[in-house]
Amino acid sequence: MRDTVQQQTVATAPYGAWHSPVDAALVASHDGHPEYVGTVGEEVWWTAPRPAEGGRRALVRRRTDGAEVPVLAPPWNVRSKVMGYGGTPWAAVDRASGGPLVVFVHFADQRLYVHEPDAPAGGPPRPLTPLSPVGEGLRWADPVIHPARGEVWCVLEEFTGEGPTDVRRVIAAVPLDGSAAGERAAVRELTDDRHRFLTGPRLSPDGRRAAWIVWDHPRMPWDGTEVVLADVAEDGSFTGARVVLGGPDEAVAQIEWAEDGALLAATDRTGWWNLHRLEPAAARTGGEPAAEAGGEPAAAEAGGEEAGTEAWGRAGRPVALCPREEEFAGPLWKLGHRWFAPLSGGLIAVLHGRGAATLGILDPRAGEPADVPGPWTEWEPTLAVNGTRVVGVAASPHSGHEVVELDVCTGRSRVIGSAHTDAVDPAYYPRPHLRTFTGPDGREIHAQVYPPHNPGHSAPDGELPPYVIWAHGGPTGRAPLVLDLEIAYFTSRGIGVAEVNYGGSTGYGRAYRERLRERWGVVDVEDCAAVAEALADEGVADRHRLAIRGGSAGGWTAAASLTATELYACATVSYPILDLVSWATGGTHDFESCYTESLVGPLAEVEDRYRERSPLYRADRIGAPFLLLQGLDDTICPPEQCERFLAAVSGRGIPHAYLTFEGEGHGFRRADTMIRALEAELSLYIQTFGLTRSDVPTLELLNPAAPNSTGGAS
Structure with missing residues (x-):
C-alpha cells in the first residue's frame, strides 16, 4: 500500500481532533458490495449497491468486451425479502438468439419479473407472479430457469395471515409465459x-x-x-x-x-x-x-x-x-449463499479457512486445496463457475470488494468488475492487527484492532486514544477483515476501533459458535468487555474514553453492555433487539421468531431469564449517554421496542438521542441516512469524550451533560 502523503508535515493534535479527508458522504457512497454473482454465457453478472439511488440494488452485467453495464434502469430494485434477509434474487440463461433471458425479484412488490435486455423491441420487464392481499404477500428467491420446461423453479414464501409468522414455504414452478401473473393457481407447487x-x-x-x-x-x-x-x-x-x-x-x-x-x-x-x-x-x-x-x-x-x-x-x-x-x-442467513462450486473434471472451487476465508481449488483425490494467489484475504459466499473459470467477490484490508475471476488452467486471477479505486490517499486507511485475547475462564476471543492512524497527525506524548468496541450483528456471524471506510472515518480522526468476534461468532468451528447457546447477553457482553479492558490494561486505549456500538444483534450487545457494566462512556445502538420477551412472542419476523430458544433458552421454562437480560427491563442500570438509530420500516427489529425503551429511560437524566429514518428497514442503505447516522455518532463521541471538532452537526442530546473529557458515565 502506497503512502503518498508520508512526506508532509506531521501536526501534533489530540486524538479525536485530527483532520481527515474521509468524510461521511464518502463513506456512504462506498457502502455495500457486489453480491449474487453468476455467469450468463460468457458474461458475468452480479447485483451492486446504489446508495445514491435510494439504496436500490442494481443488476449489472460485464460484457465480453469488459464493459460493465446495467441490466435494468432505476427504479428496478433486484432484491428479495424471503426470510427477512432475502436470497438470490435473479437468474438468467443465454439463448442462441435474442440475447439472455433474466428472471428477477423486484423489491418494491416482491413479484417475479422476466426481462429480455437485448431484445430488439425492448420493453419493460413483465410480471410472472401475482400480488396477494394477505399479510406481506408472495415472496420469491433462489430461482433456477428451466427453458425446456418453460418454467422457473424457486422458493415461494406465502403469507397466510396478517401476523409475521403466518407463512408457509414451498418449492414452486412459475410459468415463463406470464400465465401466473394474475392467477395464483397457475403456480405449480413441487413440494x-x-x-x-x-x-x-x-x-x-x-x-x-x-x-x-x-x-x-x-x-x-x-x-x-x-x-x-x-x-x-x-x-x-x-x-x-x-x-x-x-x-x-x-x-x-x-x-x-x-x-x-x-x-x-x-x-x-x-x-x-x-x-x-x-x-x-x-x-x-x-x-x-x-x-x-x-x-x-x-x-x-x-x-x-x-x-x-x-x-x-x-x-x-x-x-x-x-x-x-x-x-x-x-451460516445460511440468505438463500443462495455459495461457499463451493464444482468444476468440470472433478475439481471443486472452495472457500475455506479459520476466521477469514480464502479461495482454493480442491482436487478430491489429493485432498488438499491449492489456494489462489492474489492480495485478497476475504471472500464472500458467492461463487460461480463457467468451464475452467471461477468468479467470486473478494476484498482485503487495503481494498474494497471486487469481482474476481480465476482461470483454473493458468492459475491467473484478475479483477473483472467493481474494481477498487482509492477514494482518498490510502495512507489514511486503517492498519488492522489480528488479535486473540483471553476472556473469562481463559477462553479465546478473536478480534481485529484498528489503532488511530493519520499520516498528517500525531498525538501529544502520553495521551491515550479513545476506542470504540464494535459488536457485529447476527449474532451468528463474523466481522470480516476488509477495508471499511466507516472504520477509516474514525481511525483517521484519532479514534481507535476494535471489532470483536465474540463467542458465538462463525469461522472458528461449531464449539466456538455454540458458546453463546443460552448465554446471549452474557458471553457477547463479557467478550467485548474483555477486549476493551485488555486494550486499556496494555496502555493502548484510554480507559475513560471507551465506547461500544453495534447494529441488530450488535445493537443488543451494545445496549446490554450499558446495563451490565460501567466500562463504557457511551454507546451507539442501531436497529436493536431490546426486549427478548416481545421479540420471541410475535415481535419479529418468522425466520428469527424462535432464535432465542437456542440463544437464551425455551421461553416457557426461563421467562425470567428473558426479562433479566433484556435492556428494556434493566433500563434503570444505564448511566452512560447513548444514541439510538432506527429504520421505521424495520420488520425484524421493529421501532416499537426502541419507543418502549426510551419510555423506560425517560426521566432518569441520561443524555441520549433517538434518530429515526423513513423508508429504511433493517440496516441502512440510503446515502442520506448513512451520512446522518455517522455524523450523529461522531457528535456523540465529541460530546462524551470532550473532543474539539466543528466539522459535523451537533447531535442534540436530551438531558445533555457537560462535556466529559475524562469519559465515564455522565
Whole structure:
C-alpha cells in the first residue's frame, strides 16, 4: 500500500481532533458490495449497491468486451425479502438468439419479473407472479430457469395471515409465459409445506433428481438441517422425497451436484463445516435407513413413497473430501449463499479457512486445496463457475470488494468488475492487527484492532486514544477483515476501533459458535468487555474514553453492555433487539421468531431469564449517554421496542438521542441516512469524550451533560 502523503508535515493534535479527508458522504457512497454473482454465457453478472439511488440494488452485467453495464434502469430494485434477509434474487440463461433471458425479484412488490435486455423491441420487464392481499404477500428467491420446461423453479414464501409468522414455504414452478401473473393457481407447487424453511432445488446433471435443504423451528440453519432428495418425474413433479443427510445437531449449509452424479455437501458433522461427498448409495448413517429428525425412517415429501426406494435411500456414510479444523461454509442467513462450486473434471472451487476465508481449488483425490494467489484475504459466499473459470467477490484490508475471476488452467486471477479505486490517499486507511485475547475462564476471543492512524497527525506524548468496541450483528456471524471506510472515518480522526468476534461468532468451528447457546447477553457482553479492558490494561486505549456500538444483534450487545457494566462512556445502538420477551412472542419476523430458544433458552421454562437480560427491563442500570438509530420500516427489529425503551429511560437524566429514518428497514442503505447516522455518532463521541471538532452537526442530546473529557458515565 502506497503512502503518498508520508512526506508532509506531521501536526501534533489530540486524538479525536485530527483532520481527515474521509468524510461521511464518502463513506456512504462506498457502502455495500457486489453480491449474487453468476455467469450468463460468457458474461458475468452480479447485483451492486446504489446508495445514491435510494439504496436500490442494481443488476449489472460485464460484457465480453469488459464493459460493465446495467441490466435494468432505476427504479428496478433486484432484491428479495424471503426470510427477512432475502436470497438470490435473479437468474438468467443465454439463448442462441435474442440475447439472455433474466428472471428477477423486484423489491418494491416482491413479484417475479422476466426481462429480455437485448431484445430488439425492448420493453419493460413483465410480471410472472401475482400480488396477494394477505399479510406481506408472495415472496420469491433462489430461482433456477428451466427453458425446456418453460418454467422457473424457486422458493415461494406465502403469507397466510396478517401476523409475521403466518407463512408457509414451498418449492414452486412459475410459468415463463406470464400465465401466473394474475392467477395464483397457475403456480405449480413441487413440494408440500411440511417443513418451515427450505432452499431452492439443485437439479442433478441428468435431470432425474432434485435435492434441497430443509429445517424447522426452533432450529436455525446453523443448528441443524436435513438434505432432502427426490426423483423428478417426466412432468416435472417431485416424487419419493427422502432425507439423506443431516439432523437436529448437524448443519448442512450447502449442497451441489458433482458432474458424476454424486452429491456434495458442506456439513459440520465433525464440528467444522467440511466438504463431504455422498455416493448414490449413501444415506445419513451406516447401516440404517435414512430418517427424519425424529429418528424414524423418512416418509416421502411428495408422491407418497417411503424412503429408501432406490440406491439413494440405502445405507452409507458421507466421505470427507478435505478433513480439516477449518470452515468450508458458514451460516445460511440468505438463500443462495455459495461457499463451493464444482468444476468440470472433478475439481471443486472452495472457500475455506479459520476466521477469514480464502479461495482454493480442491482436487478430491489429493485432498488438499491449492489456494489462489492474489492480495485478497476475504471472500464472500458467492461463487460461480463457467468451464475452467471461477468468479467470486473478494476484498482485503487495503481494498474494497471486487469481482474476481480465476482461470483454473493458468492459475491467473484478475479483477473483472467493481474494481477498487482509492477514494482518498490510502495512507489514511486503517492498519488492522489480528488479535486473540483471553476472556473469562481463559477462553479465546478473536478480534481485529484498528489503532488511530493519520499520516498528517500525531498525538501529544502520553495521551491515550479513545476506542470504540464494535459488536457485529447476527449474532451468528463474523466481522470480516476488509477495508471499511466507516472504520477509516474514525481511525483517521484519532479514534481507535476494535471489532470483536465474540463467542458465538462463525469461522472458528461449531464449539466456538455454540458458546453463546443460552448465554446471549452474557458471553457477547463479557467478550467485548474483555477486549476493551485488555486494550486499556496494555496502555493502548484510554480507559475513560471507551465506547461500544453495534447494529441488530450488535445493537443488543451494545445496549446490554450499558446495563451490565460501567466500562463504557457511551454507546451507539442501531436497529436493536431490546426486549427478548416481545421479540420471541410475535415481535419479529418468522425466520428469527424462535432464535432465542437456542440463544437464551425455551421461553416457557426461563421467562425470567428473558426479562433479566433484556435492556428494556434493566433500563434503570444505564448511566452512560447513548444514541439510538432506527429504520421505521424495520420488520425484524421493529421501532416499537426502541419507543418502549426510551419510555423506560425517560426521566432518569441520561443524555441520549433517538434518530429515526423513513423508508429504511433493517440496516441502512440510503446515502442520506448513512451520512446522518455517522455524523450523529461522531457528535456523540465529541460530546462524551470532550473532543474539539466543528466539522459535523451537533447531535442534540436530551438531558445533555457537560462535556466529559475524562469519559465515564455522565
